[in-house]
Amino acid sequence: MSPRIRGLRTCRAWLEGHPQAADAALAVALLLLGLPQVYFAEIPDQYADHYADPDVRHLLVVVLAAMLLTFRRSWPLATLLGVSACEVMLAAGNYPPNLPDIAAFMVAVYSVAAHRALAHSALGGVVALCVFNGLMAQLPGVGLMTYLTNNVMLIGLWALGRNLRLRRAYFTELEDRAARLERARGTDARAARVEERSRIARELHDVVAHHVSVMTVQAGAARRVLDRDPGSAREAMTTIEEVGRTALSEMRRIVGVLRTERDTEPAGRQLAPQPGLGDLGELLDHVRETGLAVQLWVEGEARTLSPGVDVAAFRLIQEALTNTLKHAGSQARAWVRLYYTDADLTVEIEDDGRGTATIMADNGDNPGHGLVGMYERVALYGGELRIGPRVGGGFGVRARFPLEA
Template identity: 35%
Template sequence: MEGWAVDKQSAVEGWQRPRPDARRLRIDVGIGLVVTAMTLLSLTLTRSVGFYAFGHPPTLFEQVLWAVLATLPLCLRRRWPDAVAVVVSAAFIVGQVRHAPEQQLTSGALFAAIYTLGAWGRDHRRASWIRGGIIAAMFVWLGISYLIALPGLSAAEFADADGPVSPILASAINGVLVNVLIFGFAYFFGELSWIAESRRQQVEAQGAQLLAAKEEESARTVLHERLRIARELHDVVAHHVSVMGVQASAARRVLDRNPAQAKQALTAVEQSARTAVDELHRMLGLLRQGDPGPEAADAAPAAFGLHRVAELLDTVRHAGLETSLGVFGDAVELPESLSLTGYRVVQEAATNTLKHAGATKLDVRIRYHADELELDVADDGRGPARRGAGGLGLIGMRERVAAHSGSLETGPRTGGPGFRVRARFPIPRQGGQAGSPPKPVSLPSASV
């Protein structure tokens, strides 16, 4: 019972049972008419037998009146459960006061009215009070009826009694127990129906919320996938196309006076095109995967990472920039997704330098601190201030860095011309053991 009370309390808060639909209302009308007809039949049979358990009956009109008033309102039991319960209980009590002979089906109608009020009452607190008041009135009338009948009882009426309990006391106890069971069941099953319906409604509401959350998550997944595709396309295409453009321009300028240098530039264009195609194939392979996770594009490929930054700078050198690479600190094994993100940051910074900076030098430094990886890419360009926060490349860089809980700084270099991109990432120590500490590396400067 304690668990049932807790469930009831959790169901009561803020919930009202919806009104019945038209089909249920039509069913109620049919049930009410059938019960009323059967009650009148029962009244007819009772009068035919001549058995009047409650004393001399009233007139036929009054007998029919109380029988109809106690049953016909059931036609509206779920439309107006409060009013029906009050009318049926009042007609039942008055019918007993007036010694109406039909009490069998009218008792069932009273049970149904109390049950319906508990199951379908819109204001459940008020329904509880009304049911409690009806049940209390019934027991008050039961006590009054015993007090009225007590003076007229004689020992001759209990001539066959042989139990240990006084006949009058036994009769009173039996009447109370029967009524407790009848009204108790009506109250209990009404509550049970109301709680079951409230739970069903709550489950449906939670299901709708889960469905909406799933649809929202699907929309977020689609958006994330679009961003991932855009980021990959930018990273794959922008760098190599920029290098190809610079090399093709150089080949055009020196084609007549220095065919050998033009051939070298065209070879670099060819290599960049092949590399771009290879990366596009890799990216398309990832996009064909069924339901890749948010970091699938970063975690799946091991072909690119910080270990290939030197190769990246070779292509930049062939495009006409002097480059240098320095690696400092004790290198540790990085997750593939973090290594790829670092590679993409350097790649995007180098691409921006080629496209916009008008620079002659590019300096890349990779620093392994105690618990942090730092990437520092700086050039000496004097291009326009177009590399602020608005470009798609920088937006993609920020998204990649943020995905690894890192920070990104972009802006003019201090103490001289040029632009700097600096990214910092926390190093996850559980990913592996620290590698052998590398010596600082500096690639020689070169130019086409």
């Protein structure tokens, strides 16, 4: 880019940032172009007796009319009234019309239409039309066609200003709408990130709570039989190792969604499939290895579930059995039931342990993250969840998932 073009762009940017200075420059330009006409233009002989010779008063009024354009954007209606008053003063002194005051009047009419609302711009247009026609009536030799042409020109100039104002308002509205949409998209993206973090937190809680509970029970069993039955203790320690590896693998898979392309671990190891009811047998085997007797019943014809419902049902069973391991007691038994119908899937997990007393004891009668996570999972897919003590003792969890979810 040449220095000249760069300088012009810099000058233009400065003028756009300082509109009043730009308007003052316009007024000075009009004076530089028009003042020579005031003193050196020849008046036709038939009008020589009608017009007065230019003098200092004439010069001052012309300069005032032009310099009033400095405020044409800040106070356009006041500028129009001031320029109109200058025009009336020139007409009253019988001074001939010249370029600076005529151009100043036209620019003032355009400015009031382009920079004010309809009420103010309409008032300015009516005032300008009255002043303009009153001044034309004082000019000698003005015919009907000249009246009509000049009035059409004045009205067209006012309409041009209104049209440009409406276009500016339209483009401003488009920019505001685009900015609102951009902000809304950013808000949606933030909400999606928060929701995803909550989902990952629930997944991590379910994985860690279940496997750590199994490991804790197995470690306690190994400690009790370590002296009298080393074989059983060794078996329990093997189970702890396997469960720990499984927990680490699931945690690695869940956190894998947070990794970036710069991570070098192969994606296949990070992103294993989400667990579902097809993995329920393996889950129950792990629970049975802790010493908790668990039975499974499936009623109705098993159906293919949506991935979300499949994961939610599995995690619900996992969390409920984890709570049973923690709180039901060493002699408790548990039952898992799946009821398939054409419209929904019902999942029930019950035990005959010590009920809700131990579950609520750790947090001052406030449900922990596990129970909250259960409610969130079921609600996410439009289901219903009931949690509480069962008849005859123990604790029960019952959830219904609509299969249309």
